[in-house]
Amino acid sequence: MTLTLAIVGRPNVGKSTLFNRLVGKRLALVDDQPGVTRDLREGEARLGDLRFTVIDTAGLEEATDESLEGRMRKLTERAVDMADVCLFIVDARTGLAPADRVFAEILRRRASHVILAANKAEGAAADAGVIEAWELGLGEPLRISAEHGEGMTDLYAALMPFADAAEAKTAETAPVTDVAVDEDGEAPALPGNDKPLQVAVVGRPNAGKSTLINKILGEDRLLTGPEAGITRDAISLQIDWAGTPMRIFDTAGMRKKAKVQEKLEKMSVSDGLRAVKFAEVVVVLLDAAIPFEQQDLRIADLAEREGRAVVVAINKWDLEDEKSVKLKALREAFEHLLPQLRGAPLVTVSAKTGRGLDRLQAAILKAHDVWNRRVSTARLNRWLTGMVEAHPPPAPQGKRIKLRYMTQAKTRPPGFVVMCSHPEKMPESYNRYLVNGLREAFDMPGTPIRLTLRSQS
Numbered sequence: 001m002t003l004t005l006a007i008v009g010r011p012n013v014g015k016s017t018l019f020n021r022l023v024g025k026r027l028a029l030v031d032d033q034p035g036v037t038r039d040l041r042e043g044e045a046r047l048g049d050l051r052f053t054v055i056d057t058a059g060l061e062e063a064t065d066e067s068l069e070g071r072m073r074k075l076t077e078r079a080v081d082m083a084d085v086c087l088f089i090v091d092a093r094t095g096l097a098p099a100d101r102v103f104a105e106i107l108r109r110r111a112s113h114v115i116l117a118a119n120k121a122e123g124a125a126a127d128a129g130v131i132e133a134w135e136l137g138l139g140e141p142l143r144i145s146a147e148h149g150e151g152m153t154d155l156y157a158a159l160m161p162f163a164d165a166a167e168a169k170t171a172e173t174a175p176v177t178d179v180a181v182d183e184d185g186e187a188p189a190l191p192g193n194d195k196p197l198q199v200a201v202v203g204r205p206n207a208g209k210s211t212l213i214n215k216i217l218g219e220d221r222l223l224t225g226p227e228a229g230i231t232r233d234a235i236s237l238q239i240d241w242a243g244t245p246m247r248i249f250d251t252a253g254m255r256k257k258a259k260v261q262e263k264l265e266k267m268s269v270s271d272g273l274r275a276v277k278f279a280e281v282v283v284v285l286l287d288a289a290i291p292f293e294q295q296d297l298r299i300a301d302l303a304e305r306e307g308r309a310v311v312v313a314i315n316k317w318d319l320e321d322e323k324s325v326k327l328k329a330l331r332e333a334f335e336h337l338l339p340q341l342r343g344a345p346l347v348t349v350s351a352k353t354g355r356g357l358d359r360l361q362a363a364i365l366k367a368h369d370v371w372n373r374r375v376s377t378a379r380l381n382r383w384l385t386g387m388v389e390a391h392p393p394p395a396p397q398g399k400r401i402k403l404r405y406m407t408q409a410k411t412r413p414p415g416f417v418v419m420c421s422h423p424e425k426m427p428e429s430y431n432r433y434l435v436n437g438l439r440e441a442f443d444m445p446g447t448p449i450r451l452t453l454r455s456q457s
């Protein structure tokens with residue numbers, strides 16, 4: 001199974017131009033042939049050594065009875081449901097149009113992965129448009145020119161993790177020796193709003209990942225058979241966990257037990273990485289007897305750097321005696337070893353007995369919620385004023401750094417942009433002061449928070 005990328009965006013932003021560049025043949029029609037019926041169009045794309053399927057949605061200017069917005073919406077939704085990743089194109093020359101915001105909303109609700117690109121960005125005339133694209137709340141826009149082939153390296157880099165994963169999926173699902181309960185991607189697409197919450201359970205071998213996943217599955221009676229859960233090759237499982245649809249991503253622990261332990265050891269980090277890239281929430285599963293090993297820390301740190309919500313679950317709690325003493329020590333170790341995940345929920349569970357799984361589920365939902373949180377610009381700026389009054393930024397060489405304005409540029413995880421003078425002179429400690437303050441003031445524990453300082457030029 002190869003990666004499928006949908007190119008979406010309002011008419012004339014350059015979708016077909018990019019499609020043609022990626023596909024290399026004039027498969028999609030461009031705007032010099034008005035009135036030609038167009039709909040979703042598929043081609044085999046190449047970008048460097050990546051091969052993927054690309055869907056073009058440039059079919060919007062046909063005249064029918066339906067409103068443009070209605071057609072645009074339908075077509076986009078169809079493409080989004082077909083794709084693993086959506087490339088959302090805006091026009092950096094014209095700047096944002098109302099339709100762009102409609103798209104952003106559809107994508108936010110419906111797509112699991114969105115890459116935002118500001119096209120026609122060759123030359124300085126596009127600068128303002130590229131910055132404006134931040135306002136869509138979909139992260140940092142890639143600066144590209146479909147016509148001139150600029151920014152293709154950045155596009156490559158943005159697609160790379162997904163292509164890796166899609167390839168791995170092919171490799172993993174190819175030799176199906178057991179009945180695969182869920183073949184990822186084969187299941188009928190769910191309606192947009194019920195998109196399953198994507199969860200990765202990661203941790204060292206023997207932490208109890210398979211036991212945990214089986215327990216979750218078993219209790220919902222989705223599977224039967226003595227060995228259900230540990231004998232499948234699918235890379236992910238879609239489940240209904242106490243009423244919440246979730247997709248749980250495979251890591252080494254879910255894989256065939258026949259594989260030698262040594263190999264599992266080696267695989268578990270890279271498999272963990274792959275799962276982390278797909279997930280919204282990462283559950284770092286630790287063995288209470290040997291918590292916070294190097295490998296656990298690495299994967300938790302990676303999850304933070306990848307911008308995922310993190311829940312730490314301490315497993316095998318049934319084996320512990322002095323529970324409250326132990327818990328206190330674990331909390332301290334956690335704060336100390338993973339300060340970047342400050343406030344992330346720590347849940348004790350027993351995968352074996354099922355104790356604590358309800359709390360784990362609640363923590364996953366809460367973490368997901370925090371990760372998606374949006375704070376209004378008005379509240380942010382009131383808060384910023386208070387923070388600056390309480391503790392003004394430094395004045396390097398006698399010139400005080402002025403924080404002028406701030407806005408939340410994205411969610412999943414929350415990302416903020418602060419407009420200020422001399423952003424390059426701001427010490428890291430002041431950044432931390434702001435990030436920790438944001439966490440407290442707007443109740444965003446555990447989620448990575450991105451803070452970008454920009455000068456207003």
Ligand code: GDP
Binds near residue numbers: 010012016030
């Ligand atoms: P679509 O409706 O989104 O598929 O847009 P098209 O691909 O048909 O492009 C619309 C117009 O924008 C065409 O005239 C393209 O030549 C032009 N265009 C596309 N990409 C670029 C670009 O990178 N730079 C500039 N300046 N124009 C572009």
Ligand code: GDP
Binds near residue numbers: 203252
């Ligand atoms: P994985 O490699 O992370 O998938 O770990 P497994 O699920 O295979 O579990 C490793 C071992 O730990 C197995 O012997 C499990 O029975 C045991 N185990 C897993 N969870 C628990 C638990 O909550 N309590 C106890 N006592 N043992 C557990």
